[in-house]
Amino acid sequence: MARYPEHLEQWREAARIAARGRELGLRLTIPGARRRDVADAVEALIRAAGAEPAFPANLSRNDEAAHYTPDPDDTVTFVPGDLVKVDVGAHLDGAIADTADTVEVGGTHRHENLVRAAREGLRAGIAQVRPGVRVDEISRAIASAIRARGLKPMENLTGHSIERYLLHAGKSVPNVPGVSGATLEEGEVIAIEPFATNGVGLIENGPFGNIVRFRSDPGGRDPVLSGLFARFRTLPFTLRWVARPEERAALTRARRVLQTYPVFVERGRGLVAQAEHTVLVGPNGPEVLSGGTGE
Numbered sequence: 659m660a661r662y663p664e665h666l667e668q669w670r671e672a673a674r675i676a677a678r679g680r681e682l683g684l685r686l687t688i689p690g691a692r693r694r695d696v697a698d699a700v701e702a703l704i705r706a707a708g709a710e711p712a713f714p715a716n717l718s719r720n721d722e723a724a725h726y727t728p729d730p731d732d733t734v735t736f737v738p739g740d741l742v743k744v745d746v747g748a749h750l751d752g753a754i755a756d757t758a759d760t761v762e763v764g765g766t767h768r769h770e771n772l773v774r775a776a777r778e779g780l781r782a783g784i785a786q787v788r789p790g791v792r793v794d795e796i797s798r799a800i801a802s803a804i805r806a807r808g809l810k811p812m813e814n815l816t817g818h819s820i821e822r823y824l825l826h827a828g829k830s831v832p833n834v835p836g837v838s839g840a841t842l843e844e845g846e847v848i849a850i851e852p853f854a855t856n857g858v859g860l861i862e863n864g865p866f867g868n869i870v871r872f873r874s875d876p877g878g879r880d881p882v883l884s885g886l887f888a889r890f891r892t893l894p895f896t897l898r899w900v901a902r903p904e905e906r907a908a909l910t911r912a913r914r915v916l917q918t919y920p921v922f923v924e925r926g927r928g929l930v931a932q933a934e935h936t937v938l939v940g941p942n943g944p945e946v947l948s949g950g951t952g953e
Contacts, residue, residue, distance in 0.1 A: 704748045718745070729898070800834075811859060813859050815851070
């Protein structure tokens with residue numbers, strides 16, 4: 659029997675909100691805009707809509723594939739030609755949606771082939787979604803679409819299954835075939851996220867991306883820390899969301915229970931484009947929850 663998420667309408671609503679945040683981020687990413695302001699605006703929209711960010715708004719540029727969010731003091735502005743991945747998550751009581759698209763700042767059209775490759779990979783992958791499908795078929799479709807444009811899919815970045823309060827719930831959806839032996843089940847929620855590059859097709863760890871998360875419950879001995887855990891659970895967060903000095907001090911004390919996220923950088927320093935949707939495995943095929951650009 660199929661196992662759909664409890665309170666499925668929450669997942670649908672979280673995805674609608676995340677899609678609105680993604681579209682706002684794409685519109686605001688223009689020459690002269692500060693990265694910090696764009697991230698704050700996206701996250702404010704999510705909160706105003708009654709949800710919470712499932713992770714900090716990611717605004718990774720050029721050869722950065724993922725996992726960069728501005729720190730509290732970031733003053734960097736976007737310049738024409740920047741290739742920016744706007745990756746947005748929203749959740750309602752742990753029902754998570756994850757979605758992304760890529761914008762070329764200033765509309766210079768130098769990287770249009772990359773952007774189209776990622777979007778076409780996404781469409782091709784989604785078209786394969788159905789109960790019982792081998793994940794490898796999705797991966798093959800993604801890779802074929804990207805390679806058809808003379809580009810490379812990112813081999814060591816994957817999509818993922820999503821469960822309540824678990825952004826990466828254990829099942830991966832690779833962007834190249836020959837990796838996964840899994841199959842999809844009716845009722846699963848998955849994120850399909852192709853990355854296309856003109857580099858070597860692999861990422862490596864770069865500098866700290868200003869994102870952390872709790873690996874586990876730190877317990878109740880430190881009330882400030884336990885308050886932060888109650889707020890974020892095991893979802894990623896950033897210092898931009900932690901304003902009080904005593905909270906920041908508590909996080910410094912808690913390094914052993916915190917995971918830090920490096921920026922993922924293309925190993926050959928190639929440019930990277932991304933497109934992503936949250937998809938429900940319906941009885942007859944995919945239900946694209948996060949809709950909009952790239953569908």
